[in-house]
Amino acid sequence: MSGIFNFWNACYTADVRYPKESALLTTKEQRSTTTSVFLREFVERRCPSLHAEFRPAWWLSNGHLQTLYCVLGDFSQRDKVVYNRTFLRLLDGGTLGLDFTPVDDSHLTPETPIIVVMHGLTGGSYESYVRAILAPACTPVHQGGLGYRAVVVNFRGCAGVPITSPQLYSAGHTDDLRQALFYISHRFPEAPLLGLSFSLGANVMTRYVAEEGECSRLKSACILGCEALEFVGEYLQACVHRHVATFAKDPDHDVAKAAAVTIGLAKPTITMFDEHFTRIGGGSSPPWPFASANDYYEYASSHNVLSRVRIPLLAINAADDPVVQDVPMDAGGNGWVVMALTPYGGHLGWFESDEGWGRVRRWITRPVLEWLRATGTDLIRPAPHWRPLHEDGGFLKEVGIDRLGCKELDGSSIIVGTEGEAGLLAGL
Template sequence: MPLIPADYRPGWPMNNGHISTIYSAIVRKVRVSGFQRERLELEDGDFLDLDWTHSGEPSERVVILLHGLEGNAQRPYMLGSIRLLSQNGFSCCAVNLRGCSGSPNRKYASYHSGATQDLDAVVRHVSKRPNVSEIYLLGFSLGGNLLLKYLGEAWDSNKKIHAASAISVPCDLHDSLHQLNQPENILYARRFLKSLKAKLWEKRAQFPERLSRQSIEQIKTLRDFDEVYTSQAHGFMDAGDYYTRSSSLPFLSALTTPSLLLNARNDSFLGPYCYPEALARSHDYLYLECPDFGGHVGFVQGKGTYYNELRTLEFFKSQIPAGK
């Protein structure tokens, strides 16, 4: 598909990528009521907490939502999309990745950018619900990378997944880490690292034989964290191997599900490899939209509804089977 032209033009100061990113992550407030939590037991003995919401009766159309690094189902970017999708006839299943629901997960391993087996477990679980005939996937940042890799790996053998939307996605994890290490992003990197290390101390309490105090205290960067924990806990040789094998970019060419990839040009988390323009031009299923503005999941728009939320709704509606 050709690149999708973007007409998103926020006013000052939201045309500044850092301001829109920070405002959307910290200041924005979204209220959605009526969540029902379901605990999905996984085959390896761990669990995922799923937060469901419906507009009226459960719909045959379900959107599975995936949050970003150190997020959860109640983040504003999740709630904003849930609110709009619910208002338009979709049921929403917001996934709290392992260890992100407020309850520590049971295993030493937790979640990471390429853990597609957990998404597959959710898809299979939702597919079995008797009223569900259509599934749509929506992911933000890490969650967007996860869903694109999942679709490219062709885990899903049933035909219930009709479309996907991936917002502010670090398609190349090496590239994104390089950007996060730049001076302009030091506050974001420190914020992520503080949250990740706090959870790692909890892991040490659960598994003292697996983690030493010294190894945690030596973690000074995000790459250090991935060397000490992410790679070792999830079967990778090292952080570099984790980034290579978990990036969605190599899997995009294999997509057979219509997928919208919305990455802002002024997203300071993303480098040039996160904008696969050449591939999108010749791809039948990858719809790439790269507005000049939007920061990292910061597509601020008037009246409380964000540009990415409207674009996701429009895209999903365009992929609803004819006559339904």
């Protein structure tokens, strides 16, 4: 009885931490005027749902249940999103899958904001947590949506993207996102790019905006459920097993040897997986390979770089998340970062009761949409210090960085967002 009593008398509002010295932003106001506001005021005025109550559905009253429902719940009839997939060939021979929505964007202007999404663990654009936000965000304004474009950057080997080089992905490898942003910003040069990322992808995006500082191609970032460097490794092992034939084409390569050992591990933890594979095949050289999994963790953790972020960043986590055990609520004292911690929500859940018996919806959708509207429409960004792009041998590159480049491959395909991959963990 005491557990039920505590649930019904719990606190349901997020612990929102603002920096002591907030960054000063320029925003659009009514009648085409502009004004300067501090980040705290910007969020408090434009993201009221962040401070509103989140009451979890009574039958999903703790983090484990919320997280389990992410994996086992049936979301096939909710938030349907259809994508047009573009494949990018990278300079190292790897391949990325960029899923754009809406498929017919002829009614959108060149200045329409674009949400750039990075998914979690072994997921993709089909994930229910991705669609819960993109469905309303990309619905036309006259139908109650934001009327934005969006693109999901699918990791190498995920969501039907082939492995075409001896490298997978990891929480610390940011170059794939960097190259995807080359392409997106080149294709839509007038559109502001708004980052949205989940779990492992959230760690990647946080590291990217920290590494780039004022040169970030993202205007803002919303980070959910970051970070997940210590979770079960069987699902990443399944991803390696799915592509082991590709790795085996060059059996003498260090990554091929690592893959062969990895698929033989019995019920590996994430530390075991990272020790045998990620520290070797999770990124490009330098800084890969690492001497140990611990060295990789020290490098990859986004906690260590938050102080270097120079765009507005909102990070939301749940206190009962069984995956994320440590949240740096001080954000390194960075005036550009707002940290929010909800008492409940699990890992990427945040399910609350909806109309109808047993139906749920995601509370997180509301504050994220408010943030995307505010940063996409109201926020005015100072002229960014982007490095110019140029074409070299058919590859799109940044001036001064010869090791990175991408080019669009011929052909595209329609992707139905509710169709995931069999055998891989969904929802995380």
